[in-house]
Amino acid sequence: MKLTSLEEIETFLSPPHSIAAQLASRAMANSRLKDAFNINSTFVNGNIDVHSIFTKQVLQQLPIDDTADIMLTRHAIQLISPRKLPLCRLADIAKETVALHLNNIPAVASLDKVVRRITIHVILLGLLRDYVDDSAISTDDLDLVTNGINELWTLSKSSTYRPDLLKEVNERLRCWLPGYGNPLEIIIPAYETLWRVVAIAVSLGHDNRHALPVFGALLKQPTVEQYREFANESFSADAFMQEVLRLYPPTRRISRVVTVSSSSILGKIFPQLFTRKVAIAADVEALQRADVWADSRGEFDPARHHPQRCTEQQRKTLLAFGAGKLTCVAKNWAPQAAAVIVAAILDQIGDEKGFIIEAGRVVGGREGWDGWAIRRTNDLLLT
Numbered sequence: 001m002k003l004t005s006l007e008e009i010e011t012f013l014s015p016p017h018s019i020a021a022q023l024a025s026r027a028m029a030n031s032r033l034k035d036a037f038n039i040n041s042t043f044v045n046g047n048i049d050v051h052s053i054f055t056k057q058v059l060q061q062l063p064i065d066d067t068a069d070i071m072l073t074r075h076a077i078q079l080i081s082p083r084k085l086p087l088c089r090l091a092d093i094a095k096e097t098v099a100l101h102l103n104n105i106p107a108v109a110s111l112d113k114v115v116r117r118i119t120i121h122v123i124l125l126g127l128l129r130d131y132v133d134d135s136a137i138s139t140d141d142l143d144l145v146t147n148g149i150n151e152l153w154t155l156s157k158s159s160t161y162r163p164d165l166l167k168e169v170n171e172r173l174r175c176w177l178p179g180y181g182n183p184l185e186i187i188i189p190a191y192e193t194l195w196r197v198v199a200i201a202v203s204l205g206h207d208n209r210h211a212l213p214v215f216g217a218l219l220k221q222p223t224v225e226q227y228r229e230f231a232n233e234s235f236s237a238d239a240f241m242q243e244v245l246r247l248y249p250p251t252r253r254i255s256r257v258v259t260v261s262s263s264s265i266l267g268k269i270f271p272q273l274f275t276r277k278v279a280i281a282a283d284v285e286a287l288q289r290a291d292v293w294a295d296s297r298g299e300f301d302p303a304r305h306h307p308q309r310c311t312e313q314q315r316k317t318l319l320a321f322g323a324g325k326l327t328c329v330a331k332n333w334a335p336q337a338a339a340v341i342v343a344a345i346l347d348q349i350g351d352e353k354g355f356i357i358e359a360g361r362v363v364g365g366r367e368g369w370d371g372w373a374i375r376r377t378n379d380l381l382l383t
């Protein structure tokens with residue numbers, strides 16, 4: 001069952017239940033990921049302790065329980081602490097990482113593959129830099145891990161599991177992050193959505209004459225203020241990322257499994273016999289493309305997020321990070337981080353820089369990037 005209206009979705013994601021009940025209902029909906037990735041974090045575990053440890057650490061607001069999983073603690077703290085990883089530092093890491101991977105590509109490489117390599121590498125060198133053994137990172141292994149995560153995720157939708165592939169992925173991750181018990185616990189939330197946002201923003205930005213100077217300015221001055229700065233007659237990097245997340249939310253549907261009881265007399269007398277579990281999904285993608293965005297709702301138009309143009313009703317529908325108590329903890333940080341990676345990529349692409357982006361027919365998601373490529377221009381001259 002899918003919910004598409006704002007009222008239904010808001011009530012669904014902010015139910016009048018305890019946080020424990022909400023976590024249990026999310027854990028049931030995400031159980032296939034637990035099996036596919038052998039992870040036990042807040043996404044798939046209904047235990048309130050797992051949730052509070054995880055999010056406490058991410059938010060750095062509450063004292064960390066000494067008994068907490070140290071891996072998750074360190075990892076999550078680093079993720080979104082601007083003191084430890086200011087945007088300008090992230091930008092330097094992104095620039096170096098992009099240069100490294102562009103230098104390594106053959107005459108032509110698929111865009112999604114290169115973006116996956118870059119994004120996970122930036123996460124490793126940026127968020128996890130104190131713990132990573134970067135000498136253990138090779139391009140082949142980056143591909144094995146990122147392709148592996150994609151495949152395991154896609155297969156999980158048909159309840160197909162590949163423990164052999166998971167083992168290979170984990171072997172690489174454990175070499176990169178030797179101190180961590182199960183690095184996938186944090187790699188999944190931090191990387192899996194981020195790479196797709198980066199890929200989509202690059203594909204929509206590479207030939208957009210307004211976007212290029214906006215991202216260029218962000219790379220020159222990687223601050224939150226610059227990220228939000230509206231260029232004359234155009235848009236801010238923030239507006240661009242909001243529009244990417246509106247039209248192409250990486251989490252298209254947010255699901256829960258809820259218990260439904262029969263309202264019949266028998267159902268009231270024997271509730272345990274007349275209840276069933278039902279999977280319900282908030283269709284965020286449908287909501288973000290709804291009529292409230294006018295006739296142009298299907299078009300990519302970052303300028304619509306200008307404070308003077310965007311109405312309160314429209315803003316309320318922007319739920320790519322969820323709503324209520326289980327909202328994404330990286331809601332503010334993730335679009336900024338993605339924008340900085342996008343800026344670093346766009347900065348090194350262009351005829352005069354030696355690389356061009358070839359466009360495919362449609363923008364992809366986890367898959368569907370046929371035709372999208374990065375090509376060396378000097379090779380183009382030779383052919």
Ligand code: HEM
Pocket residue numbers: 026042051054055058076079080189190191193194197249250251254255320321322323325326327328329330334335338
């Ligand atoms: C653009 C990128 C991202 C998107 C679109 C996204 C989206 C989401 C969504 C929709 C949820 C809520 C799911 C639900 O209600 O069941 C969520 C939760 C969460 N996300 Fe993200 N996320 C992104 C990036 C990240 C990053 C980089 C991190 C790493 C810190 C992260 C950490 C989390 C955590 C810890 C939760 C669980 C929050 C809780 O249970 O209270 N996310 N994310």
